[in-house]
Amino acid sequence: MAMKEPVLLKRVGKMTDSTSVDEYITYGGFAALQKAVSMDREDILGELDTALLRGRGGAAYPLGRKWRHLYGSTDTPKYIVCNADEGEPGTFKDKLLLEKDPLSIIEGMLIAGYVFGSNDGYIYIRGEYRHIQAVFHQAVSNALAAGYLGNKIMGIDGFDFHLHIVSGGGAYVCGENSALLNSVEGKTGRPRVKPPHLADVGLYLKPTLVNNVESFACVPAVINMGGEAFLQLGTKDGGGTKLICLSGHIKNRGIYEIPLGTPLDEILYSEEYGGGTSTGRPIKFCHFGGQSGPIGTSGQIKGCLYDYGDFWSHKLAVGSGAIVVMDDSVSVVDYITSVMEFFVHESCGKCTPCRLGTTRLLELLQNLQHHKGRPGDLERLEKMLEHITYLSACGLGQSVSVSVNSALAGYRDEFEACIS
Amino acid sequence: MEILIDLQFASEEGYIDQETAAMVAEELHMTETRVYEIVSYYAMLKDKPQAKYVLKICNSSPCHFSRSEEVCLSLEKKLGVPMGKTTDDGLFAYHYIPCVGACDIGPVIKIKDTVFGNLNDEKISALIDDLRRGKIAV
Numbered sequence: 001m002a003m004k005e006p007v008l009l010k011r012v013g014k015m016t017d018s019t020s021v022d023e024y025i026t027y028g029g030f031a032a033l034q035k036a037v038s039m040d041r042e043d044i045l046g047e048l049d050t051a052l053l054r055g056r057g058g059a060a061y062p063l064g065r066k067w068r069h070l071y072g073s074t075d076t077p078k079y080i081v082c083n084a085d086e087g088e089p090g091t092f093k094d095k096l097l098l099e100k101d102p103l104s105i106i107e108g109m110l111i112a113g114y115v116f117g118s119n120d121g122y123i124y125i126r127g128e129y130r131h132i133q134a135v136f137h138q139a140v141s142n143a144l145a146a147g148y149l150g151n152k153i154m155g156i157d158g159f160d161f162h163l164h165i166v167s168g169g170g171a172y173v174c175g176e177n178s179a180l181l182n183s184v185e186g187k188t189g190r191p192r193v194k195p196p197h198l199a200d201v202g203l204y205l206k207p208t209l210v211n212n213v214e215s216f217a218c219v220p221a222v223i224n225m226g227g228e229a230f231l232q233l234g235t236k237d238g239g240g241t242k243l244i245c246l247s248g249h250i251k252n253r254g255i256y257e258i259p260l261g262t263p264l265d266e267i268l269y270s271e272e273y274g275g276g277t278s279t280g281r282p283i284k285f286c287h288f289g290g291q292s293g294p295i296g297t298s299g300q301i302k303g304c305l306y307d308y309g310d311f312w313s314h315k316l317a318v319g320s321g322a323i324v325v326m327d328d329s330v331s332v333v334d335y336i337t338s339v340m341e342f343f344v345h346e347s348c349g350k351c352t353p354c355r356l357g358t359t360r361l362l363e364l365l366q367n368l369q370h371h372k373g374r375p376g377d378l379e380r381l382e383k384m385l386e387h388i389t390y391l392s393a394c395g396l397g398q399s400v401s402v403s404v405n406s407a408l409a410g411y412r413d414e415f416e417a418c419i420s
Numbered sequence: 421m422e423i424l425i426d427l428q429f430a431s432e433e434g435y436i437d438q439e440t441a442a443m444v445a446e447e448l449h450m451t452e453t454r455v456y457e458i459v460s461y462y463a464m465l466k467d468k469p470q471a472k473y474v475l476k477i478c479n480s481s482p483c484h485f486s487r488s489e490e491v492c493l494s495l496e497k498k499l500g501v502p503m504g505k506t507t508d509d510g511l512f513a514y515h516y517i518p519c520v521g522a523c524d525i526g527p528v529i530k531i532k533d534t535v536f537g538n539l540n541d542e543k544i545s546a547l548i549d550d551l552r553r554g555k556i557a558v
Contacts, residue, residue: 089480089519127425127464128520130533167422169462172518186421188461247482247523254524287481324482324523338481342518 007221007233007241008214009257012100019139021146024103030148032220036111037156039223044115045071048219050227052239057083057175057212058289058319059395060238060308063219066209069199070116073207080112080121081184081203081210085168085175087126088290089342090322093243093255094213098125098132101217102139106163108216110148111223112209113161120162122203124180127168136165172346176394177210179348190350191394214243214321234260237309243321244306249283250325251275260318264304268325281327285410289319291339292399294406295332315406332411333418336404337365343400354397357388361400373419378408381415421458423448424465429532434470441467463517471506471513473551473558476530479516483526488516491527494544511552531558 011018011027024030036044049064070078082105086094097105109121125133140163143149153159166184173179174189181203183189202208218240222230231239241257244267252275258267268274268283277283287295288311296304296316304314311318326335340362349355364381367373385401392398408415423444428436436444436459438452445452459465477483477491492503495514499507506513514529522528525537529547536547550556 086521087519090482090523091519092521092523095521126521127462128530130429167425169421169425169458170464171462183421186458188457245523247526248485253526291481322523326485330485335481335485338479338484342480345518 006257008097008104008217008243009101011104012096015100018100018102019135019142021103021142021148024101028224029103029220030107032223033107033110033114033148034154036114036223037154037159041071041115044111044223047222047227051222051230052234052237053215053218053222053230054238054308054318055212056214056218056242056321058088058292060318063211063215066199066211067112067115069197070207070209073199075200075207076117077120077206078116078118079203079206079208080109080116080118081177081181081208082109082121082123082213082216083175083177083180083210084123084125084129084213085180086129086213086320087172087175088292088320088322090247090287090324091245091290091320093245093321095129095132096243096255097213097217098129099135102136103143104217104220105213106139106143106149108211108219109163110153110161111219112211112216114159116209118209119160120164122164122166122184124166124168124174124184127170130167133165133167140165171348172342173348173394173396176396179394180210181208190348191396193393235305235307235309237307237312238318242306242318245320245322246274246325247322248287248325249277249279249281249327249330250323251278253278258306261305261307261310264301264306267306267323274325277325277327279327279329281329284326284328284330285332285335287324287326287335287339287403288322289317290322291342292396292402293317293319293322294402295335295410296406297410300410315409317402331369332407332414333365333369336407337362337369339403340365340400343396347396351391351393351397353388353391354393354400357384357392357397358400360384361388361404368415368418371418371420373415375419377419378412378415382408421462421465424455424458428465434472434474435466435468437469472511473513473531475512475514476517476520477514478518478520478522478526478528478530480519480523482523483519483528486526488527490541491529491539491544492516494539494541495548498545498548512548534558 015023053063054060151160174183176191178192179189343358347354389401441455445455522535528537
């Protein structure tokens with residue numbers, strides 16, 4: 001099932017200057033915004049519902065439902081925030097959009113601004129992407145000059161939208177939406193305790209929409225083609241196309257746009273996409289959706305469709321779109337230890353279960369790695385995972401267990417072999 | 421935070437010294453402690469002088485299993501200092517960092533804003549020589 005026409009990457013590589021408003025319009029840009037401002041706001045929400053566009057940051061929450069929640073909030077002002085703090089290892093798709101088609105993200109945010117009558121948007125761009133921040137600044141000032149940002153956008157009275165660019169500082173946890181808002185406010189980027197939902201109490205304690213870069217970039221596509229057509233691109237469990245990032249021991253590492261529902265075997269083995277392993281050895285497992293996503297064994301992933309529903313039924317997850325491929329030379333215990341090192345480094349330290357939990361988990365895993373495991377270690381590991389999942393305050397701690405549990409489920413014998 | 425990042429990038433030794441922190445605090449009407457809270461929280465901000473070229477090697481799992489360890493061995497051989505130590509001339513230091521979003525070209529070294537990918541022993545050696553001779557600006 002090859003892509004007929006790219007949806008998200010249709011302009012990438014064609015524009016000579018990705019920040020140019022003229023070029024953007026030549027390749028179909030701002031048509032969706034033009035259409036949106038002639039539509040009833042309820043109808044826009046209806047199209048997004050029909051499209052079943054799931055959040056592309058990783059949580060896969062239907063975007064339409066998130067927008068409706070904010071729509072129903074009566075407090076003002078409302079803020080529109082774009083999460084461009086891409087920091088999931090194995091994920092580099094947002095970087096491409098930010099650099100090669102920044103105006104599509106701005107257009108998505110503008111449509112949100114129109115729907116919610118909001119005058120201020122913020123985009124929080126990962127600190128490590130400094131060169132991309134410069135590109136984005138250029139795109140914003142071009143849009144401003146062309147009348148697509150600022151006051152009276154497209155000459156419409158009352159349609160004012162100002163976009164502010166905020167830089168991250170190298171903290172993975174700031175990709176968590178409430179931590180991100182704290183960071184925008186100039187505080188240390190630690191997560192807030194939820195509820196309240198950010199759609200009720202968000203940035204500066206006002207109702208706030210936070211969506212991922214790719215999600216915002218999908219919004220113009222939904223408006224242009226209509227919700228039904230967008231849904232048809234994917235499957236009944238999630239519409240549209242998805243950017244995937246192939247890395248690890250795969251021949252053709254990189255970013256690809258695929259329709260949701262593409263067979264995973266095609267993604268991994270066809271020359272058009274992954275092209276098999278880079279090492280010539282067989283694939284042992286794939287890690288999906290980032291560090292906090294599940295690991296799928298070669299047996300488990302056989303015959304799967306890259307689709308939200310099919311993945312869930314196989315205990316997998318699309319997540320951010322990352323697919324880290326490992327060949328059979330890799331020990332799963334080594335791999336999981338490496339994942340845990342990341343979590344220890346990135347745990348913000350606010351809540352004890354995550355701060356100490358990740359550290360203790362790493363110690364235990366390192367023991368196993370050195371074949372110094374003791375009887376009962378796996379049971380201890382499972383207990384700790386349970387604690388950290390239920391007691392951590394935010395998504396970081398809560399999802400630490402996902403990769404470890406999936407590795408245990410697939411390769412328990414390898415872990416047991418580490419116990420003397 | 422952006423102010424601090426920009427100041428740090430503009431600084432000679434790549435860190436926020438106390439004078440700078442005090443100035444930022446005064447300008448923004450906050451305490452120095454608050455400024456240091458920010459500096460110590462965010463990994464990009466430093467409160468100690470850094471080597472002129474800090475070579476950051478991504479060691480998150482996609483890179484870790486794409487031979488990032490060999491990058492360290494190459495650097496140790498070439499520079500003669502272990503990870504975390506600065507060379508005597510004050511030019512180089514190297515350490516691991518988490519994902520820089522360049523997983524498609526791992527193993528990678530990041531120096532300031534520039535990422536060098538698909539590395540091997542020869543490329544690393546050439547990179548260090550070029551930096552020494554000022555042939556590459558980062």
